[in-house]
Amino acid sequence: MKTAVVTGASRGIGAACAVAMAKNGYNVILGYKENKEKAENLAKVLIEGYGVAAIAMRADVSVSSQADALIDIAYKNFGRVDVLVNNAGISQFKLFTDITDEEWQEMIGTNLTGVFNCSRAAARYMINAKSGSIVNISSMWGQVGASCEVHYSASKAGVIGLTKALAKELAPSNVRVNCICPGVIKTDMLSWVEDETISSLIEETPIGRLGTPKDIADAVAFLCSDSAGFVTGQVLGVNGGFVI
Ligand code: NAP
Numbered sequence: 001m002k003t004a005v006v007t008g009a010s011r012g013i014g015a016a017c018a019v020a021m022a023k024n025g026y027n028v029i030l031g032y033k034e035n036k037e038k039a040e041n042l043a044k045v046l047i048e049g050y051g052v053a054a055i056a057m058r059a060d061v062s063v064s065s066q067a068d069a070l071i072d073i074a075y076k077n078f079g080r081v082d083v084l085v086n087n088a089g090i091s092q093f094k095l096f097t098d099i100t101d102e103e104w105q106e107m108i109g110t111n112l113t114g115v116f117n118c119s120r121a122a123a124r125y126m127i128n129a130k131s132g133s134i135v136n137i138s139s140m141w142g143q144v145g146a147s148c149e150v151h152y153s154a155s156k157a158g159v160i161g162l163t164k165a166l167a168k169e170l171a172p173s174n175v176r177v178n179c180i181c182p183g184v185i186k187t188d189m190l191s192w193v194e195d196e197t198i199s200s201l202i203e204e205t206p207i208g209r210l211g212t213p214k215d216i217a218d219a220v221a222f223l224c225s226d227s228a229g230f231v232t233g234q235v236l237g238v239n240g241g242f243v244i
Contacts, residue, residue, distance in 0.1 A: 001052070003027045003078040004224070005071060007061050007118055008088030010035035012187035013137060015042055016213030017085045020221040022050040029074045030056045031088060053078065061088045061114030062106075064121075071121035080129060083224045084122040086115040086159075087137040091189055096150045104151050111155035115162055119177075123170060132175040133224045136163050137216070140181045140243040143235070156181075160235055167233030176232040178223045183239025185211040206241030 004021040008014035009030035015038075018028050028046055032039040039056035046054040055077060059070035074081045089111045092103060115136055126132025141149055142156025163179035170177055184190070184201045190210075193201075202210060219238045222228055237243055 001027055002082040003074050003080050004083035005029040005074050006085040006087060007031040010039040013213045013216045014087040016217035017087055017220050020217035022046040022052045024221055027053040027078050031059045031070050033060050061118055062109035064117045067117035068121045075125055081122050081125040082132055084118060084134045085220055086118055088114055091152050093148050095148060099151055107151040107155050112158040115159050126175045127173045130174045134177045135220050135223050136179045138179050138181045140183050140239045143181055144243055164233050171232055179235045180219050181235055181237045182216050183211050183242040
């Protein structure tokens with residue numbers, strides 16, 4: 001049975017990705033940082049609802065030893081690491097000149113170094129197996145930049161660069177690496193955004209609604225599937241037409 005590791009699987013997009021992978025018959029490792037109960041409850045739902053094995057594990061992706069441990073749990077329990085979804089991320093809205101050293105480091109550490117840490121750990125197994133798929137969750141702001149989100153945009157642009165370079169390096173080992181750039185998706189990450197701003201973001205989205213975590217999870221499932229066997233190094237916008 002194939003195995004998927006999803007980081008940031010306690011809620012939002014990551015939780016939807018974990019469900020999508022379980023629906024497709026994967027055993028799932030659900031990474032989280034704070035929300036143990038949510039991750040453990042979701043693991044139970046996956047085991048009972050889809051008949052797969054699921055393990056929730058705390059791992060701060062910005063710390064390489066914890067990222068290594070997260071991936072190792074998959075290998076130790078299931079003997080393989082077929083899919084890695086690098087989804088864990090944080091955001092912050094702040095004037096560029098107010099961003100502190102610590103905030104910059106935390107943003108890059110989580111959103112970019114986290115992708116590096118988990119991908120390096122998983123790639124070691126995938127290269128040996130000559131098979132695997134890594135999907136990185138970037139953002140449309142990594143493509144076009146967002147005012148007052150310079151550190152966030154920079155981290156997500158870095159994820160796009162990492163995806164393209166790693167795809168070239170790992171393709172000869174039959175490991176595919178792709179990236180999804182979500183538009184505005186209804187999750188906790190939007191909880192601080194005022195209703196008025198949400199309305200104008202919806203207006204700016206040609207499809208005329210917010211995205212759902214499932215919109216992103218469906219694209220992740222496609223990129224991990226055999227149907228995407230010739231797709232690597234790509235940046236897939238799932239944004240309702242916001243950025244074209
Ligand atoms: P969310 O609801 O805020 O969930 C974030 C997830 O990341 C949680 O599971 C959280 O774990 C985990 N996490 C945060 N820091 C972590 C760390 N250092 N180590 C491990 N896990 C960590 O966010 P979301 O909206 O689902 O976003 C998921 C991804 O999509 C992010 O990379 C985000 O940048 C990207 N994205 C989101 C949107 C959007 O509009 N929502 C748009 C574009 C891109 P805990 O629950 O344990 O804290």
